[in-house]
Amino acid sequence: MTRISITVDGVGHTDDVEPRTLLVHYLREQRGKTGTVVGCDTSNCGACTVHLDGTSVKSCTVLAVQADGHEVTTVEGLAVDGTLHPMQQAFHENHALQCGYCTPGMLMQSIDLLNNNPHPTEQEVREGLEGNLCRCTGYQNIVKAVLSAVEGVAS
Amino acid sequence: MTATDERPALEVGAPRRRKEDQRLLTGRTRWTDNITLPGMLHLAMVRSPMAHARITAINTDAAKSSTGVVAVYTGADLADEQGGLPNAWAIVPDQVAPNHPSIAVDTVSFAGEVVAVIVARTAAEARDAVELVDVEYDELPVVLDLEAASKGGDLTHAELESNVSAHFVFDSAEAGTGDNVEDAIAASRDGGILLERTFRQQRLIPAFMEPRSIVVDPTAEQLTIWTSTQVPHFVRVFTALVLGIPESKIRVIAPDVGGGFGGKLQFTPEEVLTVIAARHAGRPCKYTESRSESLMAAHHGRDQIQHVTLAATKDGDVTALKVELLADMGAYLGLVTSVIPILGAYMYNGIYRFPAYHFSCTNVFTNKAWTDAYRGAGRPEATYAIERMMDELAAELGVDPIKVREQNWIKHEQFPFTTVAGLEYDSGNYEAATAKAKELFGYDDLRAEQRRRRESGDQVQLGIGISTFTEMCGLAPSRWLGEQGYVGGGWEHASIRMLPTGKVEVIAGTSPHGQGHETAWSQIVADRLGVAFDDVEVLHGDTQISTRGLDTYGSRSLTVGAMAVVAAVDKVIDKARPIAAHLLEANPDDLEYAGGRFGVKGTDKGLGMAEIAFAVFQAHNMPAGVEPSIDAEATFDPDNFSFPHGTHLCAVEVDTETGEVKIRNYTCVDDIGKVVNPLIVEGQVHGGLVQGIAQALWEEALYDDSGTLVTGSFVDYLVPSAADVPSFTTGRTESPATSNVLGVKGVGEAGTIASTPAVVNAVVDAVRHFGINDIQMPCTPHRVWTAIQNASAGDNTPRDVSFEDNAVPSHNAEVSEGSSEGGQA
Numbered sequence: 001m002t003r004i005s006i007t008v009d010g011v012g013h014t015d016d017v018e019p020r021t022l023l024v025h026y027l028r029e030q031r032g033k034t035g036t037v038v039g040c041d042t043s044n045c046g047a048c049t050v051h052l053d054g055t056s057v058k059s060c061t062v063l064a065v066q067a068d069g070h071e072v073t074t075v076e077g078l079a080v081d082g083t084l085h086p087m088q089q090a091f092h093e094n095h096a097l098q099c100g101y102c103t104p105g106m107l108m109q110s111i112d113l114l115n116n117n118p119h120p121t122e123q124e125v126r127e128g129l130e131g132n133l134c135r136c137t138g139y140q141n142i143v144k145a146v147l148s149a150v151e152g153v154a155s
Numbered sequence: 156m157t158a159t160d161e162r163p164a165l166e167v168g169a170p171r172r173r174k175e176d177q178r179l180l181t182g183r184t185r186w187t188d189n190i191t192l193p194g195m196l197h198l199a200m201v202r203s204p205m206a207h208a209r210i211t212a213i214n215t216d217a218a219k220s221s222t223g224v225v226a227v228y229t230g231a232d233l234a235d236e237q238g239g240l241p242n243a244w245a246i247v248p249d250q251v252a253p254n255h256p257s258i259a260v261d262t263v264s265f266a267g268e269v270v271a272v273i274v275a276r277t278a279a280e281a282r283d284a285v286e287l288v289d290v291e292y293d294e295l296p297v298v299l300d301l302e303a304a305s306k307g308g309d310l311t312h313a314e315l316e317s318n319v320s321a322h323f324v325f326d327s328a329e330a331g332t333g334d335n336v337e338d339a340i341a342a343s344r345d346g347g348i349l350l351e352r353t354f355r356q357q358r359l360i361p362a363f364m365e366p367r368s369i370v371v372d373p374t375a376e377q378l379t380i381w382t383s384t385q386v387p388h389f390v391r392v393f394t395a396l397v398l399g400i401p402e403s404k405i406r407v408i409a410p411d412v413g414g415g416f417g418g419k420l421q422f423t424p425e426e427v428l429t430v431i432a433a434r435h436a437g438r439p440c441k442y443t444e445s446r447s448e449s450l451m452a453a454h455h456g457r458d459q460i461q462h463v464t465l466a467a468t469k470d471g472d473v474t475a476l477k478v479e480l481l482a483d484m485g486a487y488l489g490l491v492t493s494v495i496p497i498l499g500a501y502m503y504n505g506i507y508r509f510p511a512y513h514f515s516c517t518n519v520f521t522n523k524a525w526t527d528a529y530r531g532a533g534r535p536e537a538t539y540a541i542e543r544m545m546d547e548l549a550a551e552l553g554v555d556p557i558k559v560r561e562q563n564w565i566k567h568e569q570f571p572f573t574t575v576a577g578l579e580y581d582s583g584n585y586e587a588a589t590a591k592a593k594e595l596f597g598y599d600d601l602r603a604e605q606r607r608r609r610e611s612g613d614q615v616q617l618g619i620g621i622s623t624f625t626e627m628c629g630l631a632p633s634r635w636l637g638e639q640g641y642v643g644g645g646w647e648h649a650s651i652r653m654l655p656t657g658k659v660e661v662i663a664g665t666s667p668h669g670q671g672h673e674t675a676w677s678q679i680v681a682d683r684l685g686v687a688f689d690d691v692e693v694l695h696g697d698t699q700i701s702t703r704g705l706d707t708y709g710s711r712s713l714t715v716g717a718m719a720v721v722a723a724v725d726k727v728i729d730k731a732r733p734i735a736a737h738l739l740e741a742n743p744d745d746l747e748y749a750g751g752r753f754g755v756k757g758t759d760k761g762l763g764m765a766e767i768a769f770a771v772f773q774a775h776n777m778p779a780g781v782e783p784s785i786d787a788e789a790t791f792d793p794d795n796f797s798f799p800h801g802t803h804l805c806a807v808e809v810d811t812e813t814g815e816v817k818i819r820n821y822t823c824v825d826d827i828g829k830v831v832n833p834l835i836v837e838g839q840v841h842g843g844l845v846q847g848i849a850q851a852l853w854e855e856a857l858y859d860d861s862g863t864l865v866t867g868s869f870v871d872y873l874v875p876s877a878a879d880v881p882s883f884t885t886g887r888t889e890s891p892a893t894s895n896v897l898g899v900k901g902v903g904e905a906g907t908i909a910s911t912p913a914v915v916n917a918v919v920d921a922v923r924h925f926g927i928n929d930i931q932m933p934c935t936p937h938r939v940w941t942a943i944q945n946a947s948a949g950d951n952t953p954r955d956v957s958f959e960d961n962a963v964p965s966h967n968a969e970v971s972e973g974s975s976e977g978g979q980a
Contacts, residue, residue, distance in 0.1 A: 034189035035182015039364050040446035044869035047364060075182040088180040092172055095834045098842065099669030100179030101364040101413030107180070126877040133869065135364050135414050136669050138841030139877040
């Protein structure tokens with residue numbers, strides 16, 4: 001076991017983890033952050049995307065020990081005092097989710113996308129979301145949501 | 156809620172944002188894998204790497220002594236209690252099926268079959284122990300080729316006499332629904348047109364985003380099963396039947412379910428094994444599959460060879476359609492494996508007035524994962540075949556493919572129309588949908604551009620594909636299902652609970668997994684009962700709450716399930732009427748119900764439904780002989796299917812030097828009758844389109860020569876990303892269904908059914924001038940490029956104009972780098 005100190009959605013924790021523990025398993029099993037989900041085992045689907053110090057990572061590709069001393073934001077940390085994050089609101093308004101399984105990862109990646117490129121074209125949004133798979137929506141409304149969130153998210 | 160004259164505009168038809176979204180957007184979800192119970196154990200499966208082999212020995216000693224392992228089971232351990240997995244649909248009385256174990260006992264029949272189960276304290280410890288189980292196999296001949304398997308040779312199952320499971324025939328002359336096909340084919344040989352084509356429906360994988368997961372809690376009086384399924388009611392019945400547990404002792408819950416697409420319309424080995432393990436341990440058990448396990452062992456879809464013969468007059472009037480199918484069942488028959496190709500049997504005639512039709516299908520076993528429902532289930536295959544053939548007919552005639560369709564389709568004034576397959580299409584307007592689609596698409600301009608590119612010999616050629624589809628959906632009607640050999644019914648159930656505070660609980664027998672029923676059902680109830688949208692709560696997916704239901708698949712939830720909701724609402728109003736009359740001291744016949752309120756005709760006296768609900772809750776002042784309840788339930792069984800239709804137009808750019816296909820424009824106009832929520836409908840169409848396009852261009856489940864799935868991860872199984880697909884132009888026309896009171900038709904599968912042939916027709920259209928009349932799906936750059944090379948090399952010089960510059964290697968082009976070089980300017 002290795003001891004790590006980590007901030008998850010604004011709350012600091014110190015936990016013992018097996019060195020092989022993936023960040024996503026730490027979040028789900030030890031921290032109860034089940035909003036973040038696992039969709040594959042090859043880092044293709046992006047369902048587990050979270051922010052590590054403000055940048056998106058696939059939490060199935062990061063070891064919990066690598067997050068030691070860092071700050072993690074999950075989908076559960078987006079809404080503030082019950083008010084949806086502008087990206088969450090944009091997904092809701094544009095019907096950008098159906099089953100919702102890819103949604104946590106899509107949201108985190110979409111926010112990261114706009115952080116890096118505050119005024120993307122449709123094609124840039126599509127390419128920016130290439131690492132996140134959705135089987136329900138055909139992506140059209142996700143792309144629409146991200147484009148509509150531009151003003152609300154970009155700072 | 157008190158009576159008021161101010162009511163919101165009608166909910167039905169409004170683009171309501173979904174109720175479901177809040178929890179899904181904020182991560183407050185209840186996926187099965189999120190559930191953790193005290194003392195819960197974790198399962199991992201040891202799966203066969205062999206496609207066909209005899210198990211000669213299994214050594215579990217090392218696994219049993221591994222850290223955290225509580226138990227290890229082999230097939231021999233569970234042989235007596237596991238029963239056999241069900242097939243619910245005998246398409247012919249003499250259908251043959253092998254026993255379908257949840258865990259292989261002495262023989263494995265596909266790679267991925269479970270051979271041992273590990274039960275451990277943690278999921279990681281269970282997976283560690285998988286590596287320690289030593290299984291010895293004697294390899295058996297592996298049957299992989301569908302066509303060869305249908306003819307004899309090696310056996311998929313040594314205990315069966317052949318690889319053929321069933322042979323099904325529908326003939327319009329025999330059924331009395333049309334003429335004799337062979338006569339029409341013979342006639343076509345004399346001056347008419349006779350086209351024969353063979354199409355390959357490749358094997359696909361549903362690839363829902365949430366891997367399947369099961370949690371079983373055996374500790375209470377009732378065994379509780381949480382499972383990521385489309386069909387909790389099925390799981391309850393079959394758990395009872397297969398394992399001999401009284402049905403009343405089983406509660407099944409489908410919590411939030413992350414997509415299905417038919418892939419979770421199943422009763423699975425993993426469900427059976429988790430139940431068994433939990434009962435043995437006397438503790439809760441969980442099993443969650445990995446993605447590679449899901450791709451390998453959850454059921455696949457499609458996988459057919461279609462031989463199609465179409466006869467027509469020299470003027471293009473189709474006189475006969477003959478369809479001969481080979482359908483790959485894989486190694487076993489799952490829940491409805493056998494009927495998937497047969498669900499297409501009545502659909503090959505599509506939207507057309509064909510006078511003669513013959514369909515035959517041979518279901519064949521191979522040593523692969525079993526196939527079963529995947530979005531569209533039989534109807535995409537049928538639509539693909541006929542829509543490809545109509546393009547082939549147009550090419551033969553040298554006419555616009557829309558014209559030849561128009562010449563043969565059912566005119567809007569001919570509805571209701573009984574087809575050559577014996578179905579009665581209730582309503583539709585193919586002319587209107589096509590006209591609107593052409594306009595939105597810019598059909599004439601794109602055709603003009605296509606001509607320009609042909610004439611200039613552009614390296615990038617434009618192709619235009621058409622798909623004018625219809626489908627039969629809304630599974631139901633029970634009588635029809637029974638006649639076809641299905642053991643179950645097709646009805647749907649709903650109940651309404653009128654709570655004392657004026658809130659309304661709708662309990663649905665359907666079980667959504669992304670479709671937005673909570674929103675759409677609320678809209679329907681809000682209008683019909685006259686209550687606020689937000690006052691309606693929709694409950695589903697728990698057999699202890701939703702006590703009757705047949706779940707969600709086959710685009711049935713709205714056309715069947717919501718009709719049960721409507722009927723239950725009407726019963727609530729009927730039950731409330733005498734109570735309202737009593738409280739208002741009026742004659743029940745003098746009451747009219749509107750806007751959530753009983754009013755006394757000709758007066759301003761009235762009583763709101765919420766007030767009645769509270770009065771019933773108190774039950775202080777009920778009319779004599781009336782029970783103090785206005786709750787109601789209803790079961791609905793329709794008389795007919797739902798027949799949505801639409802016209803889909805696709806323009807692709809094909810780079811003739813690389814074979815790359817790019818979708819330039821995709822426009823569709825769907826007619827699904829009345830629409831409850833246009834936002835949800837559009838979402839269903841978008842998602843359906845991408846799945847159908849993915850079959851046309853990217854997805855294929857591939858096995859190697861030893862029967863190993865080589866597309867066993869998302870690295871190799873190409874589910875498209877946002878960067879792979881365009882935005883779509885969608886439109887609607889509206890021919891209300893006459894088979895239900897809301898006038899609605901199904902939409903869940905429409906996009907997938909329609910889009911595949913639109914895309915492939917476009918790809919073929921782009922390269923037809925090379926002499927190409929088919930490219931096998933998925934139309935990868937490699938296949939498109941090879942088709943161009945082969946067509947050109949085969950002295951099949953481009954039939955159109957000015958392609959000299961695209962000249963090709965003089966040798967019979969093998970696929971290798973550099974062989975595409977010609978004299979390209």
